[in-house]
Amino acid sequence: MSDWLIDVLMTTQAGREKAFRRLAKSKFRSRFHLSADDRQYIAEKGMETIRRHCEDFVAKRLAPAEPEKDGAQTPMRGHPVFKAQHACACCCRGCLEKWYRVKKGRELSPEAQKKIVDLLMAWIEREYSSRT
Numbered sequence: 623m624s625d626w627l628i629d630v631l632m633t634t635q636a637g638r639e640k641a642f643r644r645l646a647k648s649k650f651r652s653r654f655h656l657s658a659d660d661r662q663y664i665a666e667k668g669m670e671t672i673r674r675h676c677e678d679f680v681a682k683r684l685a686p687a688e689p690e691k692d693g694a695q696t697p698m699r700g701h702p703v704f705k706a707q708h709a710c711a712c713c714c715r716g717c718l719e720k721w722y723r724v725k726k727g728r729e730l731s732p733e734a735q736k737k738i739v740d741l742l743m744a745w746i747e748r749e750y751s752s753r754t
């Protein structure tokens with residue numbers, strides 16, 4: 623049950639809303655938003671492609687037991703998924719552990735990866751459909 627916060631905050635729409643309310647209390651997390659360039663990129667690529675990029679980033683940069691450059695593997699800008707990762711505290715294994723109690727030093731299961739991707743994509747879709 624060590625990943626229980628993932629189950630609570632990433633599995634259902636209601637859980638994700640709870641996660642967003644929690645993240646909104648963080649000044650650092652809540653300052654991330656999609657830029658005009660991010661929106662343009664999403665409009666050109668489409669959400670399905672963004673989801674594939676998201677799956678790829680999570681699998682390669684977050685899922686390994688010892689990710690390369692852990693703590694500094696997610697740029698602050700340059701891709702909508704990077705913004706989502708910072709906004710959702712899924713940027714590195716340290717933040718994942720602090721916010722979701724996902725233990726470091728252990729590879730993320732495909733199920734855990736999918737939950738993280740679902741949360742990140744929910745954040746992107748929500749931002750994308752808002753006007754700000």
Ligand SMILES: [Zn+2]
Nearest residue numbers: 693713714717
């Ligand atoms: Zn981090």
